[in-house]
Amino acid sequence: MSRIEELIQQLCPLGVEIFSLGELGIFENIGVDKKTNVGEKKVMLLNFMDVMRNKHIHKNILSMEVSASDSKIEKCDIKQHDLFITPTSETRDEIGFAAVAIEDISDSVYSYHVMRYRLNNKNAVTPYFIRYLFESDYLRIQIYRASKGLTRYGLSAKDFAKLTIPFPPLDIQEEIVKTLDLFTKLEAELEAELEARKTQYTYYRDALLSFEGKEVEWKTLGEIGEFTRGRRFVKTDILSQGVPCIHYGEMYTHYKIWAKEAKSFLAPDLAAKLRVAKKGDVVIVAAGETIEDIGQGVAWLGDEDVVIHDACFSFRHSLHPNYVSHFTQTDIFHSQIKRYISSGKISSINAAGLSKAKIPVPSFEEQERIASILDKFHVLINDISTGLPAEIQVRRKQYEYYRNRLLTFKELANG
Incomplete structure (x- = not known):
C-alpha cells in the first residue's frame, strides 16, 4: 500500500467532500493593459504566455514593463500562493492553464488576459494541489463543457467559481503534490537533455551550411x-x-x-x-x-x-x-x-x-548529402516515435495516467 493510500485509509476512508472553487477562494480578472501611460508607476506585467509556459511564477519570469495607477497595482498584485489561470483562448484546450506564484512579487501586476485565483485559507488547501487539478481530466472536462464562444472561447470568473474539485485533507494533498512533482522533475530532466541535443544540432547545422573555409x-x-x-x-x-x-x-x-x-x-x-x-x-x-x-x-x-x-x-x-x-x-x-x-x-x-x-x-550531390545528414538529426530530436522524444512521450502518458488516478477520489455520501 502506498503512502497516499495509507493516508486515505486513515483520514478519509469513506470518501472526500466536493467543493466549488468559489467556496475555497476568489477569482478576479481586473488586470492591466499592455500600455505605458504618463503619470503612472512603471511595473512588470504577468501576461498570458507567462502562465501558459510555466508551472511556477517568480519575478525572473516577468519581462514586460507597463504602467498602472496605484489603485490598479493594489488590486492586481501578485502574492505568494496566488494561482494564475488562462481564462480565454482561440481553442478550448488552452483554457485553464494554471501557474502558482512561489513568492510575493513587488512592483508587478497581472494582465487582463489572465485570471487570478486567491485562496481564502492557505492552511486548508495547497495551491499546488489545485494547479495539478487544472491539468486533470476531472477539471478539464468541466472547463470544456463550461466554455462559451464562437471564434474565441472562455470562462468568466463566475464560471470558474462554479467548477468543483475533490477536497481531501491537507496531508493527502501535499503527498500527492510531492509524487506528481517527482514525475514532473523526471520529465523536465528528459526535456533538458533533448533541448541540449537541439542546441548541438543547431550549432552543427549552421556550421555545416556556412561552408566556412570552403570554396562554394x-x-x-x-x-x-x-x-x-x-x-x-x-x-x-x-x-x-x-x-x-x-x-x-x-x-x-x-x-x-x-x-x-x-x-x-x-x-x-x-x-x-x-x-x-x-x-x-x-x-x-x-x-x-x-x-x-x-x-x-x-x-x-x-x-x-x-x-x-x-x-x-x-x-x-x-x-x-x-x-x-x-x-x-x-x-x-x-x-x-x-x-x-x-x-x-x-x-x-x-x-x-x-x-x-x-x-x-554546392553540387546537387553535396546538397543531397547535407540534407540527408540533417534530416536524420532532425528526426532524432523531433520524431516522437524514436529516441528521446519517444521516451518523453511514454513518460508523459505515464504521468497523465497516474495524475488522473491520484486526483480521483470517492465522493463522501451525503448524510
Whole structure:
C-alpha cells in the first residue's frame, strides 16, 4: 500500500467532500493593459504566455514593463500562493492553464488576459494541489463543457467559481503534490537533455551550411528560383477533408522541415481560386508576431499540390528542397532577411526581400548529402516515435495516467 493510500485509509476512508472553487477562494480578472501611460508607476506585467509556459511564477519570469495607477497595482498584485489561470483562448484546450506564484512579487501586476485565483485559507488547501487539478481530466472536462464562444472561447470568473474539485485533507494533498512533482522533475530532466541535443544540432547545422573555409558559390534566392505569394483564406474555411492546404499559423505549430501530407483542407470550389505549392517547392512563412518567426521554410514533398495562405510564399527552384528548407532555419539566413522585414503588430517580408538572401550552392550531390545528414538529426530530436522524444512521450502518458488516478477520489455520501 502506498503512502497516499495509507493516508486515505486513515483520514478519509469513506470518501472526500466536493467543493466549488468559489467556496475555497476568489477569482478576479481586473488586470492591466499592455500600455505605458504618463503619470503612472512603471511595473512588470504577468501576461498570458507567462502562465501558459510555466508551472511556477517568480519575478525572473516577468519581462514586460507597463504602467498602472496605484489603485490598479493594489488590486492586481501578485502574492505568494496566488494561482494564475488562462481564462480565454482561440481553442478550448488552452483554457485553464494554471501557474502558482512561489513568492510575493513587488512592483508587478497581472494582465487582463489572465485570471487570478486567491485562496481564502492557505492552511486548508495547497495551491499546488489545485494547479495539478487544472491539468486533470476531472477539471478539464468541466472547463470544456463550461466554455462559451464562437471564434474565441472562455470562462468568466463566475464560471470558474462554479467548477468543483475533490477536497481531501491537507496531508493527502501535499503527498500527492510531492509524487506528481517527482514525475514532473523526471520529465523536465528528459526535456533538458533533448533541448541540449537541439542546441548541438543547431550549432552543427549552421556550421555545416556556412561552408566556412570552403570554396562554394553563393547565389541569391532570386537568382535560383521564383517566389509566389499565396492567396487569402481564413480558419473558418478549413475542413477535415478536401483539397490540401497550409495555413500560415500551422507553419509554427505543426510543420517542421518537410511534409508529404497536409493537416488541413479546403472545399474544391474555394481552392480553385487560390494558389498552390507543387512537389519540391519550399513554402516560406512571410508574416508573424515577431521578426524571429519569419522566413521558416517547409519543403513540400506531397504528390498532390497544396494550397498556401497569403502570409506564405511558395519558392520554386532547382536545388534539393530539404537542403533549402534546412537553410531557412539557420542564423545565416535570418540575419540576411532581418533588414527587409517590416515591423509592426504583425511583422512581414515581401518577395523582393526574400529574393536578396544568399544561399551556398554546392553540387546537387553535396546538397543531397547535407540534407540527408540533417534530416536524420532532425528526426532524432523531433520524431516522437524514436529516441528521446519517444521516451518523453511514454513518460508523459505515464504521468497523465497516474495524475488522473491520484486526483480521483470517492465522493463522501451525503448524510
